[in-house]
Amino acid sequence: MHRRTFALGLLALSALAACAPREVDPAARTTVILLRHADRAGEILNAQGEARAANLSLALGDYSLDAIYSPDIARNLQTAEPLSQARGLPITIIPKERAGARMTRDRPEGTVVWVGNKGNLRTIWAELGAPGMAPQEYGEIGVLTLRPGRTPEVARLQVRP
Numbered sequence: 001m002h003r004r005t006f007a008l009g010l011l012a013l014s015a016l017a018a019c020a021p022r023e024v025d026p027a028a029r030t031t032v033i034l035l036r037h038a039d040r041a042g043e044i045l046n047a048q049g050e051a052r053a054a055n056l057s058l059a060l061g062d063y064s065l066d067a068i069y070s071p072d073i074a075r076n077l078q079t080a081e082p083l084s085q086a087r088g089l090p091i092t093i094i095p096k097e098r099a100g101a102r103m104t105r106d107r108p109e110g111t112v113v114w115v116g117n118k119g120n121l122r123t124i125w126a127e128l129g130a131p132g133m134a135p136q137e138y139g140e141i142g143v144l145t146l147r148p149g150r151t152p153e154v155a156r157l158q159v160r161p
Contacts (some may be wrong), residue, residue: 024128028104028146031111032128033060034121035141037079039161045078051161052139053079057086059141059159065089066110069103071096071120080115096120100127104146128152 035056038049045053056079065087070076072093080091094102099120103112114124118136125134128144130152135142141157 024101024104024146025108027148028108029148030104030107030109030146031063032100032103032124032144032146033063033065033111033113033141034124034144035079035113035115035135035159036118036121036138037073037075037115038159039138040075043074045075048161049075049079049138052159054082055161056080056083056159059157060113063111063143065113066107067092067103067112068115069094069099069112070115071099071117073117076115076117080113083113096123098127100124104128130154 038045038052040046040049060083068080068084068087068089068091070080070091070093077091077093083089084091096116099114099116103114106112114121116124121134121136125142125144128146130142130144132154139159139161141159143155143157145153145155147153
């Protein structure tokens, strides 16, 4: 009886491990575009934020996007919505925990956008091994190009209101 209980326990642990978030794949060749939600008044965007969100697609005009990600936060989704409409891509809502691993696993050779908040931008930046500071101010965009065995390359962009 104990062997059967042990075997079932081992099987359950294996199933849990398979569902656990993985680390960032070192072979990923993903371009990850990170930005803070646009300017806000309380929990929603203000007029300047709405203008900045409307201009996001233009600011990212040189990039062919494969996916847009965001946590389930109103101001983040409001910021991503005009980009989603302009590019014909849905916004994929994922938890902010291990978001870098999730995005690079979903699109190991693609280009993705994360519309986040100060704290999760810093966390994802560190998770991806990027040098320097994550974007923190409204309108700042950090573009990380991941290549196997190399420190991510960083480019900086701005989106104006």
